[in-house]
Amino acid sequence: MAKVNVSLDAELVVEVMVLAGIGSPQDAVEAVVRDYIARGHRTETRTDHTDRGLREVDVKPQEPQG
Template sequence: MAKTEISLDTELVVEVMVLSGIGNPRDAIEAVVRDYVVRGHRTETRTGEEAETRLREIDTTPRIQEG
């Protein structure tokens, strides 16, 4: 798996570490990101919708204003 290096605010990382109970900053952030992705998949499963499907359903035809 490819890895990406990013910079985050120290206070944010410490807060994530405290809330998750994980002592390693990298592991704490990874746990939060993985949880976020899993929750997204669960939501898609529950609602039966996927983000791409919802985007395709948007009506983009111009509306004529009557006045």
């Protein structure tokens, strides 16, 4: 996998390390990024399921009213 170097504020990285309980700055920031991506995928899965359900309701013919 390709690597990217990013400059971050030291206080920000230290706070991430403390919150994540990880001693390496690289590992701490990587863990946060991976968690962010995983959370996004979980959200997509939940909203996609809801969207599909709503689309199925919209597609069904409605009973004549009156």
